[in-house]
Amino acid sequence: MTSPRPLALIAGSLLACTAIAPAARADAVADFYKGKRLTLIVPTAAGGGYDVPARALSRHFNRHVPGNPGIVVQNMPGAGGKRAVNYVYNVAPKDGTLVSAIHSFISFDPLFEGPKSKARFDARKFNWLGSIASTTSVGVAWHDGAVKSYKDLQTTDLVVGGVGTTTPMVTHPYLFRGLLGMRFNVVVGYLSGSEVDLAMERGEVKGRIDYTWFGLKEGHSDWLKDKKINILFQMGLRKAKDLPDVPLALDMARNEDERRILETVFLSYEFGRPYITTPGVPADRLVALRKAFMDTMKDPAFVADAAKSRLEVDPVSPEHLASLVERAYSLPPALVARINELQTPPKQLTKVKFKTVRATLGKPGKKGRFAITLADGGKTETVIISGRSKVTVAGKKDDAKGLKAGMTCAIEYLGDKTTAASAACD
Numbered sequence: 195m196t197s198p199r200p201l202a203l204i205a206g207s208l209l210a211c212t213a214i215a216p217a218a219r220a221d222a223v224a225d226f227y228k229g230k231r232l233t234l235i236v237p238t239a240a241g242g243g244y245d246v247p248a249r250a251l252s253r254h255f256n257r258h259v260p261g262n263p264g265i266v267v268q269n270m271p272g273a274g275g276k277r278a279v280n281y282v283y284n285v286a287p288k289d290g291t292l293v294s295a296i297h298s299f300i301s302f303d304p305l306f307e308g309p310k311s312k313a314r315f316d317a318r319k320f321n322w323l324g325s326i327a328s329t330t331s332v333g334v335a336w337h338d339g340a341v342k343s344y345k346d347l348q349t350t351d352l353v354v355g356g357v358g359t360t361t362p363m364v365t366h367p368y369l370f371r372g373l374l375g376m377r378f379n380v381v382v383g384y385l386s387g388s389e390v391d392l393a394m395e396r397g398e399v400k401g402r403i404d405y406t407w408f409g410l411k412e413g414h415s416d417w418l419k420d421k422k423i424n425i426l427f428q429m430g431l432r433k434a435k436d437l438p439d440v441p442l443a444l445d446m447a448r449n450e451d452e453r454r455i456l457e458t459v460f461l462s463y464e465f466g467r468p469y470i471t472t473p474g475v476p477a478d479r480l481v482a483l484r485k486a487f488m489d490t491m492k493d494p495a496f497v498a499d500a501a502k503s504r505l506e507v508d509p510v511s512p513e514h515l516a517s518l519v520e521r522a523y524s525l526p527p528a529l530v531a532r533i534n535e536l537q538t539p540p541k542q543l544t545k546v547k548f549k550t551v552r553a554t555l556g557k558p559g560k561k562g563r564f565a566i567t568l569a570d571g572g573k574t575e576t577v578i579i580s581g582r583s584k585v586t587v588a589g590k591k592d593d594a595k596g597l598k599a600g601m602t603c604a605i606e607y608l609g610d611k612t613t614a615a616s617a618a619c620d
Contacts, residue, residue, distance in 0.1 A: 223482045226290070227261030235286075235294035237278035239271045239386055239580050239613075240561050243409030247326050247467045247505050248295045254496040255293075258486035263291075271386075271581055274358035275300050276312050283315035288474035290483060295469055298329060299362055299462040301519050306534045307360060317519050321471045321480055322512035323487040326505070329466040330430040331362075331404045332440070334423040339400040344426045344441060347376040355390035355399040355546070356382045362404035363390065365537035366429065366459075370403075372536045373455060374446055378403070380539065383546040385582045385613045388413075392612055393546070394423075401426075407434045412504040430463035455533055458525060461518055468515055484512055548606045548615050553577075555619070557599045564597070566605065575610040577617075584616040 234252050238244045249267055256265040270278040275297035282294045301317035333354075335341040341352045347370075356364035359382055367378035381399055384390045391414065393399045407428070410418070417423050427443045428434060444460060447453035471483055490496050491509035500507050553575075556565030562580045567573070579585065579594040587596050597603075603619035 223478050224260035226479065227259055227263040229263070230261070230291055231264040231266060232256055232259070233286075233292045234265055234267045235278050235282060235292065236267060236269045237271065237275040237294070237296055237300075238269065239388075239582060240269050242387060243406050243413070244295050244297070244467065245269065246409075246412060246503050247500070250496065250499050250503055250505060251326070251469075251490065253499060254493050255486060255490045258489040258493070260482050260486075269581065273312055274303075274361045276303065276314075280312075280314045282470065282472055283320075286472050288472045290471060290475040290479035293323060293469055293471045293483065295467065298465040298468065301465070302462055302522055303360065305523060305525075305530060306537065308534065311360075318516075318523060319473050320516075320519070321473060321475055322515040323469040323471060323484050324491070324512045325466045325468040325510035325515060326491065326500075327408075327466045327508040328430070328432075328464045328510055330407045330428050330432065330434040330437070330463060332407050332410065332428055332437070333366075333401065333403045333426040333443075334405055334410070335401040335426055336394045336397075336399075337422050337424060338397075341401065341426070342424050344376075344446070347378070347426070349377070351377045351379055352401045353379045353381060353399045354401040354403050355384050355393045356380050356403075357384050357386060357390070358382075359539050359543065362429075362462075363387070363402065364539055366403050368539055369459060369533075369536045370443070373452055374443075374448075379544065381544045381546055382539070384608075385615065389608065389612055393608070396609065398546070398608075404429065407437065408504065408506050415504075429460060431457065431460050454529070455536070458522070458529065458533060459537075461522055464510065464518055465515060466510060468510070487512075546608065548608055550604055550606045553603060553605055555597060555599055555601045555603060558594070558597065562594050566603075569602075577605055577607050578611075578613040579617050580613055583614040586616075586618045588620065 234248060236245050236248045252265050252267050256263050270281060278294060279296050279300055282292065286292045304311050304313045304317065335352055340350045341347060354367055364380055364382055367380050370376040371378050384393060390402050394402060425440050427441050428437060429443050433442055444453065444456045447456055469487060471480065488509060491507060497507055552569040553566035558564055562578050564577050564579055566575055566577050568575065579597065585592045585594060597619060601619045603617045605617050606615040
């Protein structure tokens with residue numbers, strides 16, 4: 195007969211091993227991250243609707259990662275957000291030391307753009323961490339224009355500004371024009387959403403489509419207070435809680451086919467402000483990063499920090515984001531082709547016209563701002579020379595760090611306080 199004591203010892207040993215295994219894994223993750231530094235990629239220039247939430251996240255996220263690594267934010271704008279995602283997917287270290295904010299719509303670019311897309315990734319293989327909140331966007335018209343409500347768009351043209359030809363600022367107006375008969379004209383080529391905002395203030399365009407509601411509240415509360423804009427409609431699958439009387443574009447559908455098209459396009463708004471890490475991250479580190487992200491969303495310090503920036507925190511789980519991607523990529527090809535057709539801009543686009551001036555650079559300021567003195571008339575203006583600007587010094591490719599006060603440059607830009615498209619300096 196077997197003694198119960200050895201059995202008890204064996205059972206105790208097994209329980210001990212079971213308890214030790216998760217602890218050992220947790221210790222391995224903490225050991226890996228201890229003394230290291232996380233990089234948080236932002237796919238836009240500093241100060242925008244993706245940058246502000248990412249910087250709030252960066253002030254708290256690493257405290258929830260085992261081993262408490264440091265963290266640094268790196269802006270990587272370009273190609274409508276694809277530059278950053280292509281880097282994360284194909285080039286970045288796959289060890290769990292890099293996370294990235296991505297555009298809400300970026301997962302669907304390969305689906306709707308097909309072979310024309312510059313996307314070099316498969317969104318179904320993204321390692322989602324979660325999203326700070328789903329979003330609702332709005333279409334707005336400047337207060338002094340003829341368009342006061344969405345009903346006016348059936349009879350009156352509205353000129354709106356856009357960035358890249360594949361971003362919703364451009365594709366959505368064409369979708370609404372082709373599907374719902376709204377009379378949009380689009381001027382493309384602005385370097386950022388902030389440039390479109392300045393263009394509205396200067397009267398170059400009269401509206402903007404796909405403006406995130408919390409981004410608008412955070413960046414231009416003065417417009418809302420002073421009634422500088424008319425909010426025409428909302429884009430997304432649900433209304434913003436504080437815009438109960440502004441109609442959803444989804445509800446303007448006249449039949450089930452139109453509604454299904456709009457629902458499909460608006461899936462991306464459920465992503466809001468999402469975050470991923472690279473493919474190939476070891477499973478235990480991925481689990482730790484996902485837990486750290488969702489724990490950060492509940493962290494009172496982060497919630498308070500987000501509130502100061504007027505950011506909504508209503509987290510979306512990584513599992514839900516993955517399910518939305520699978521839902522989109524299982525759509526009938528005929529529906530995808532129809533959506534793609536509706537969102538494709540015409541071959542002949544109206545492009546914003548940059549001016550070129552000769553100017554002397556002053557001392558560089560914060561975030562790439564330079565005071566410039568124009569050679570023609572001596573007027574002083576401010577120009578932003580950023581990662582979006584093509585910079586050459588003495589004929590050789592350079593960046594803003596290579597620019598010095600006193601240099602004479604040929605600067606291509608839209609006007610005071612805008613980003614330079616290029617700066618060719620002597």
